[in-house]
Amino acid sequence: MQLRSSLDSLQRLLLALPLIALSATSFAAPNSSGPVVRLFPTTVLEDIRETGQVAADMENNLQEVIHRLDLQQQLYTESLCQGADGDQGCERIAKQLGATYLEMLNAMSDRLPEMEHAVNSTRASLEKRLREELGQRTTPTSLQNALLGETTPAVKQDKPALRGRSGVRLSDRFKQYYELVATHRDGPGQSLAVVAADIYLDMEEASTLIAATQQEIARASLMEQLNQSFGMITPEMAAVVGGVKEILFGESGGEAPIASPPYVIGETPFVSPLAM
């Protein structure tokens, strides 16, 4: 049960990290009459870029060990080891598999502090910008105007519209953020409020999960070390490895959300003198 709990925690962390999505409606049309809100100054951009780099390093680090796990799993299956109790060859494969699994946990454990630092840094800088720019320098009325001014007719097909699993590599996700905010940061009056809010909330969630996962990995490692004595492979191990691959490397895509219909600019709409 403890192992299961640690694996769940690990999987939740990996699921949470790439949840930061790019709302399609955040690609703003300029609203020159609105206030200029600077949510993504250079410091925030640098934090996002660095977090992406750390994520990329973690992926690269895990890619090789996960590949080995795949091969060992394949060998185990093809050797008809499932249920073959007492077979020395199968026990040896199972132990190797367990050892590789431990290696994966250790790799995660090594990389998580750096990831935690990067995520917390991004979270803190975004928190400050959100508080100052949207919380203190924006009224509810202007916030609403800014959000509406950002709505765009074009839905970019290659980017997810809502938060959720996307099947995109973690580092690519941060690269997308970086490119998005870097490209738009000098646009007149573009607040990108939705993007900032989305990244900030997911960084908070990721930060909590990283801390929880760090605690759980130690327990999972201990349990696996005990399992090594018995040479067992657990279904949870296979499930976690599958989850890691899916989230980190985007091997299976999530379901795309249904987008809202775009705003078609046709005839000039009626504007009431009573309109806000």
Next chain:
Amino acid sequence: MIRSIAAALTVALALSACTTTENTSYCAAPLTGNLESAIRSAESRLADGCTYHFDSYFQSLLSTAENNPDPSNPMLFSDFLMGVQDRGIISQRQAQSLYNRYFNVKFVSLQGDYNTCSQTCPVRDQVMSDMRAELHDKEMGLLRASADSQSFYRADNLLKETELVLEATCRACDAGGR
């Protein structure tokens, strides 16, 4: 002499009662016809003193518009509200509030002149609840009465984005002690 005065008074009272009854039934009679004729009837009755029936007229006109959805309906409502406002039956603020609540993408519930941390965050749940209620009215005004699904979906999206942005912003405000 006294007897004739009493008789005159009785007749006067009876006539007055008849007038009141007539007035009440005149004001409360349903508005019929298409939206334009219903608006004309409402305007006429309001001019004749049925001002206390304004709310029911407005709801009745919305129902009429719902049965005859058309993109030009917001303009008819706008003209109606401005006319009623000009006659002093409702205030300018009431006219704006009603029009925007039903026919504008923007939310009347999310308004204010102070900063978001101090004005909206302390009552964020209430604001979101009010916005959700307002979205129902926009569904009536934009979607069902005006057949303007695009504007309604923009309002729906605005509500979702506002919820997300307010959640993040208010957390950031809390973290900094507002």
